[in-house]
Amino acid sequence: MFKANGDYLKLRGSYLFSTVARKQEEYRKAHPDKELIRLSIGDVTQPLAPAIIEALHKAVDEMADPETFKGYAPDLGYSFLREAAAENDYKARGCDISPDEIFISDGAKGDCGNIQEIFSKDSKIAVCDPVYPVYVDTNVMAGRTGTFDEVNGLWSDVIYMPCTKENDFMPELPKEVPDVIYLCFPNNPTGGVISKERLQEWVDYANKNGSVIIYDAAYEAYISNPAVPHSIYECEGARTCAIEIHSFSKNAGFTGVRLGYTVVPKDLKSGDVLLHSLWARRHGTKYNGAPYIIQRAGEAVYSEEGKKQLKEQVAYYMKNAACILKGVREAGFEAFGGVDAPYIWMKTPDNMTSWDFFDLLLDKANVVGTPGSGFGPSGEHYFRLTAFGSYENTVRAIERIKAM
Amino acid sequence: MFKANGDYLKLRGSYLFSTVARKQEEYRKAHPDKELIRLSIGDVTQPLAPAIIEALHKAVDEMADPETFKGYAPDLGYSFLREAAAENDYKARGCDISPDEIFISDGAKGDCGNIQEIFSKDSKIAVCDPVYPVYVDTNVMAGRTGTFDEVNGLWSDVIYMPCTKENDFMPELPKEVPDVIYLCFPNNPTGGVISKERLQEWVDYANKNGSVIIYDAAYEAYISNPAVPHSIYECEGARTCAIEIHSFSKNAGFTGVRLGYTVVPKDLKSGDVLLHSLWARRHGTKYNGAPYIIQRAGEAVYSEEGKKQLKEQVAYYMKNAACILKGVREAGFEAFGGVDAPYIWMKTPDNMTSWDFFDLLLDKANVVGTPGSGFGPSGEHYFRLTAFGSYENTVRAIERIKAM
Numbered sequence: 106m107f108k109a110n111g112d113y114l115k116l117r118g119s120y121l122f123s124t125v126a127r128k129q130e131e132y133r134k135a136h137p138d139k140e141l142i143r144l145s146i147g148d149v150t151q152p153l154a155p156a157i158i159e160a161l162h163k164a165v166d167e168m169a170d171p172e173t174f175k176g177y178a179p180d181l182g183y184s185f186l187r188e189a190a191a192e193n194d195y196k197a198r199g200c201d202i203s204p205d206e207i208f209i210s211d212g213a214k215g216d217c218g219n220i221q222e223i224f225s226k227d228s229k230i231a232v233c234d235p236v237y238p239v240y241v242d243t244n245v246m247a248g249r250t251g252t253f254d255e256v257n258g259l260w261s262d263v264i265y266m267p268c269t270k271e272n273d274f275m276p277e278l279p280k281e282v283p284d285v286i287y288l289c290f291p292n293n294p295t296g297g298v299i300s301k302e303r304l305q306e307w308v309d310y311a312n313k314n315g316s317v318i319i320y321d322a323a324y325e326a327y328i329s330n331p332a333v334p335h336s337i338y339e340c341e342g343a344r345t346c347a348i349e350i351h352s353f354s355k356n357a358g359f360t361g362v363r364l365g366y367t368v369v370p371k372d373l374k375s376g377d378v379l380l381h382s383l384w385a386r387r388h389g390t391k392y393n394g395a396p397y398i399i400q401r402a403g404e405a406v407y408s409e410e411g412k413k414q415l416k417e418q419v420a421y422y423m424k425n426a427a428c429i430l431k432g433v434r435e436a437g438f439e440a441f442g443g444v445d446a447p448y449i450w451m452k453t454p455d456n457m458t459s460w461d462f463f464d465l466l467l468d469k470a471n472v473v474g475t476p477g478s479g480f481g482p483s484g485e486h487y488f489r490l491t492a493f494g495s496y497e498n499t500v501r502a503i504e505r506i507k508a509m
Numbered sequence: 510m511f512k513a514n515g516d517y518l519k520l521r522g523s524y525l526f527s528t529v530a531r532k533q534e535e536y537r538k539a540h541p542d543k544e545l546i547r548l549s550i551g552d553v554t555q556p557l558a559p560a561i562i563e564a565l566h567k568a569v570d571e572m573a574d575p576e577t578f579k580g581y582a583p584d585l586g587y588s589f590l591r592e593a594a595a596e597n598d599y600k601a602r603g604c605d606i607s608p609d610e611i612f613i614s615d616g617a618k619g620d621c622g623n624i625q626e627i628f629s630k631d632s633k634i635a636v637c638d639p640v641y642p643v644y645v646d647t648n649v650m651a652g653r654t655g656t657f658d659e660v661n662g663l664w665s666d667v668i669y670m671p672c673t674k675e676n677d678f679m680p681e682l683p684k685e686v687p688d689v690i691y692l693c694f695p696n697n698p699t700g701g702v703i704s705k706e707r708l709q710e711w712v713d714y715a716n717k718n719g720s721v722i723i724y725d726a727a728y729e730a731y732i733s734n735p736a737v738p739h740s741i742y743e744c745e746g747a748r749t750c751a752i753e754i755h756s757f758s759k760n761a762g763f764t765g766v767r768l769g770y771t772v773v774p775k776d777l778k779s780g781d782v783l784l785h786s787l788w789a790r791r792h793g794t795k796y797n798g799a800p801y802i803i804q805r806a807g808e809a810v811y812s813e814e815g816k817k818q819l820k821e822q823v824a825y826y827m828k829n830a831a832c833i834l835k836g837v838r839e840a841g842f843e844a845f846g847g848v849d850a851p852y853i854w855m856k857t858p859d860n861m862t863s864w865d866f867f868d869l870l871l872d873k874a875n876v877v878g879t880p881g882s883g884f885g886p887s888g889e890h891y892f893r894l895t896a897f898g899s900y901e902n903t904v905r906a907i908e909r910i911k912a913m
Contacts, residue, residue, distance in 0.1 A: 106719030107688040108629035109779040113787050116794075123584065123793050148580035153572045161569040161802070168766070169562040171899070176552035176764040180527065211615055211767075211797075218795035222650070225512035242794045246626070284511040315510030360580040361801045362572070363615075375513040383517050389527050390520075390646045391622035393615075396803060397765045398565070495575070 112248040121238050121479035122146050128463070129473050142502040144429070144490040145473040147293065147447070149358040151421060151495075153402075154414035157357065160405035164398035178394030181385060182209025182366070186400045189407040190366060194351065200338035206370050206381065208388055209403075211395050213323050213352035213365040218243040219391075220319055220348060220367065223383040224285055231264035231283035233276045235294055235477055235484030237321070240287040258482035267483040268295055270452070274441060275299065278306065282314045288337075289321035291328060294480045294489040295450040296442015301334045308337065311346035317373065317380070318347040326356030326419050327426075328445045344370040348380070355447065355493075357406045357415055364395055364403045422447050425499040426492035432503030433490070447492040450477070462488050470505035516652040525642050525883040526550050532867070533877050546906040548833070548894040549877040551697065551851070553762040555825060555899075557806075558818035561761065564809035568802035582798030585789060586613025586770065590804045593811040594770055598755065604742035610774050610785065612792055613807070615799050617727050617756035617769040622647040623795075624723055624752060624771065627787040628689055635668035635687035637680045639698055639881055639888030641725070644691040662886035671887040672699055674856070678845060679703065682710065686718045692741075693725035695732060698884045698893040699854045700846015705738045712741065715750035721777065721784070722751040730760030730823050731830075732849045748774040752784070759851065759897075761810045761819055768799055768807045826851050829903040830896035836907030837894070851896040854881070866892050874909035 118124060125145050133141060153161075167173035181187070187204035195202035210216050217239045221230070228249060232240050241263065244250050251262030259265055264283045266276035274297035276288070288307065290299040311318050320337040328335055337347045349368040353359035369381045395403075405411045430443035439452040453462040459476030466472050466488075477487030494502065522528060529549050537545060557565075571577035585591070591608035599606035614620050621643045625634070632653060636644050645667065648654050655666030663669055668687050670680035678701035680692070692711065694703040715722050724741040732739055741751045753772040757763035773785045799807075809815045834847035843856040857866040863880030870876050870892075881891030898906065 107632060107721045107779055109782045109784065109787055110627050110629055113627060113790060114782065116790060146581065150575070150578070150580065152575050152578040155573070158569060158573040161572070162566060165562060165565040165569060168557045168565070169559070171554070171556050174554070174556040174762075174765075176554065176762075177550065178765055211800075214797045215795055223514050223517060225514055226652070228511060239794060246791075246794065248630070317511045358578075358580075361578075361582055361798075363797060363800045375511055378513045378518065380513065383513055386517060386520060387650075390643060390650065391619055393618045393767060394765075396615075396767045396800065398802075399800060 110246070112246050115253065116242060116245055117253060121475070124479070125473065125475055129467070132467050139471045141467075141471050141473055142494065142498045142505075143473045144494055144499070144502055145475045147355065147491050147493055148360050149355065149493045151358055151418055153358055153362070154411060154418060156408055156411035156414055157402050157405045160401045161398055164401035168398065175397040178397055178400065180389045180392070180394060181205070182207065182395065183397070183400045186403050189404050190351070193407045195336065195338060198335055198339060200336050201344065202338055202368055202370065206368055208367045208369065208384060209395050209400060210365050210367060210392070211363045212354065213321065213350050214239060216350045216365055216367045217319070217321060219387065220350070220384075221247055221249070221285070222387060223380055228284040229262065229264060231266060231279050231286045233268045233288070233292070234265040234482060235268065235480030235487070236287065237289060237293050238480065240319075265481070265483075268292070268297065269483055270439070270441065273297070274450070275303065278310050283316055286311065286316050286318045287321065288318055289323070291324040291446035292442070292448075293324065294448055294475065294477065294484065296444075296446035296448035298328065298330070298333045298445045300332060301339060304334055304337060305340045308340040308343045308346060312342050316346065320347050320349045322349055323352035324355055324446055326415070327423060327447050329423070330445050333445055338368070344372040346373065348373065353403055353406060356419065358418060359402075362399055362402060364399050421496065422492045425494060425496055428496075428499055428503060429490050429492060433506060436507045436509070443492070449490045449492070451488050451490065453486050453488055456486055459485055459488055466506070469509045470502070472502045472505060514650070516650050519657065520646060520649055521657060525879070528883070529877065529879055533871070536871050543875045545871075545875050545877055546898065546902045546909075547877045548898055548903070548906055549879045551759065551895050551897055552764050553759065553897045555762055555822055557762055557766070558815060558822060560809045560812055560815035560818055561806050564805045565802055568805035572802065579801040582801055582804065584793045584796075584798060585609070586611065586799065587801070587804045590807050593808050594755070597811045599740065599742060602739055602743060604740050605748065606742055606772055606774065610772055612771045612773065612788060613799050613804060614769050614771060614796070615767040616758065617725065617754050618643055620754045620769055620771045621723070621725060623791065624754070624788075625651055625653070625689070626791060627784055632688040633666065633668060635670060635683050635690045637672050637692070637696070638669040638886060639672065639884030639891070640691065641693060641697050642884065644723075669885070669887075672696070672701065673887055674843070674845065677701070678854070679707065682714050687720055690715065690720050690722045691725065692722055693727070695728040695850035696846075697728065698852055698879065698881065698888065700848075700850035700852040702732065702734065702737045702849045704736060705743060708738055708741060709744045712744040712747045712750060716746050720750065724751050724753045726753055727756035728759055728850055730819070731827060731851050733827070734849050737849055742772070748776040750777065752777065757807055757810060760823065762822060763806075766803055766806060768803050825900065826896045829898060829900055832900075832903055832907060833894050833896060837910060840911045840913070847896070853894045853896070855892050855894065857890050857892055860890055863889055863892055870910070873913045874906070876906045876909060
């Protein structure tokens with residue numbers, strides 16, 4: 106008799122954002138007259154930039170003509186996109202990353218979830234707490250996390266690095282050495298950023314101890330402070346210890362378009378084994394490339410027009426972030442992030458639990474946010490709001506929160 | 510020190526089609542004057558049908574407008590596409606599959622590779638031999654296949670079901686009961702098909718023995734014989750033992766567009782555990798939905814215009830298949846398939862190895878095919894040609910083969 110994967114059964118409840126969506130839907134059904142404003146999931150609301158729309162139409166037309174029709178894409182992505190990413194995201198920042206170290210995919214979430222596959226089953230992972238749930242959940246599904254402690258909300262075989270206001274939301278170098286360290290800056294959910302000096306300490310730690318860092322750079326486009334690094338490869342020695350994951354969802358509004366990439370430098374080795382070869386093999390065996398028309402849209406992100414238009418789009422969302430940060434502070438909340446990141450991380454009032462505050466905000470302000478405890482136990486008593494709404498809705502949400 | 514996944518290191522050589530592409534490229538560089546015709550990888554060559562192009566343009570325009578812009582898609586796919594698939598691919602054929610049992614994805618290859626994840630690590634798999642390499646390779650990567658025997662070319666913990674001309678390319682019900690059985694009809698690579706009666710025997714076997722069948726129906730659009738089932742759910746009892754994987758690559762030319770779906774009926778259980786819930790959880794955690802514009806293209810596949818245009822496209826490729834089958838037989842080869850499937854499976858001459866014949870065909874006819882042994886040891890001394898070229902190239906390839 107076939108059996109289900111027992112590691113899947115260890116997962117806690119459902120995926121955080123599915124639960125948020127379900128509770129939101131239940132409320133909507135019970136109160137059809139109320140108009141909800143969603144500042145919960147990190148989903149963009151602004152339309153695609155004109156340069157991207159133009160590139161999509163052009164690529165669609167190519168698919169209509171036998172002379173220019175494209176079948177299977179190259180396993181690892183089209184050269185035009187890999188070269189544009191290498192040039193703009195790395196060379197322009199003084200990072201030594203070549204196009205053939207860039208693997209195009211259908212998005213950062215999948216890459217974040219799949220990357221653990223290339224590591225040994227007994228690898229010990231370290232994550233920030235709170236953390237984007239995908240890093241932990243996919244390691245639970247792979248059987249790497251031990252048992253779940255219902256009391257403290259932690260997995261027995263995971264190294265947690267608490268990030269709270271007490272340590273300025275900055276993880277400390279772990280005493281027990283992990284094999285794989287997940288870092289995300291600008292951070293989801295706290296909106297914190299890391300300086301180049303602090304990131305260099307992580308790179309040095311990883312190189313010294315034989316750890317590998319999975320660096321999730323999904324929000325790098327939101328950095329305005331010139332002292333904050335956009336890529337881990339700005340640090341010396343990162344080529345021998347770091348994988349970087351990049352999204353087009355947040356910098357270019359591609360949440361519903363689906364495009365991302367992962368950088369695996371060829372200097373990153375376990376003994377004689379290049380992680381680059383393993384990731385290439387995974388792509389070749391379990392994946393068939395991102396759609397041609399979408400890779401052309403990605404290329405347009407790097408065009409002069411595209412860059413100009415997307416700078417405006419990012420500025421639009423950061424205006425929302427500033428509005429939220431100012432607004433919730435004026436409403437009396439303690440709040441963090443929101444300066445170099447599209448997330449505002451606020452303390453719940455009166456030590457209220459995150460989910461109680463979720464219900465309160467939903468009921469009293471008709472605003473949907475994300476409970477901090479959904480990101481890990483150290484996220485309890487915190488709450489995340491995102492800057493990805495429309496400006497009008499963001500302003501109205503803040504007015505409602507102030508009036509609560 | 511971090512370690513690589515040792516199961517990945519067990520993989521044999523590189524992915525079959527990557528090797529074919531590399532050898533083809535080496536030949537091209539060594540003989541720049543020769544014009545190669547590729548009848549190797551199952552990649553389509555005809556442009557997208559007008560109804561699909563129109564749907565793509567329309568969806569792109571929606572992404573340009575804040576009123577109609579779409580962010581993250583629903584985890585499991587948009588209702589419009591799931592409903593169209595349920596109606597056209599199932600209800601119209603008398604199969605009882607509801608839209609919420611259909612999981613939209615970015616293609617059948619990924620689903621074929623990922624589906625093994627929801628089963629226990631000690632599951633025993635059974636595959637046809639020869640077989641689409643993805644089924645076996647992804648189980649190797651999951652550590653399920655034991656050790657590889659260099660002499661017979663088999664994995665110690667896999668149940669192989671040889672399919673040769675001696676048994677009419679039809680697998681026999683395995684004596685040792687597998688947990689998971691991979692079946693693909695119309696078959697890749699042999700081009701064989703299964704009757705409803707024979708398929709019912711598999712469903713009965715699986716239900717009786719507690720096996721689950723992964724039914725890869727990627728080529729169902731090529732069936733012309735009305736006695737051949739398009740879906741395993743045409744068989745009684747399949748809802749309790751079968752998962753079906755569907756591609757848009759071959760019926761609609763989506764190899765470079767990327768769209769597919771997997772059906773997991775809610776009656777399919779391991780004890781109390783619904784496989785539907787596990788697959789939903791995988792989607793929610795490791796995947797973020799197929800692009801909106803591409804799901805709209807998928808919807809157009811089921812429109813009246815789309816169906817008409819795609820029927821012509823399939824007929825175009827089946828004309829190629831008939832041309833190849835007739836041609837290679839006239840050239841003196843024994844050949845199979847090509848009637849209800851886009852693949853022609855031929856015997857190599859004089860018991861030549863598949864790779865030797867690959868080199869011969871490449872060198873003497875400048876035609877690229879796929880060596881049968883790449884699909885498994887029982888594929889040795891066979892060779893696969895595909896019907897997905899242009900008609901002109903297919904005719905020229907056959908002329909060259911005849912002139913060899």
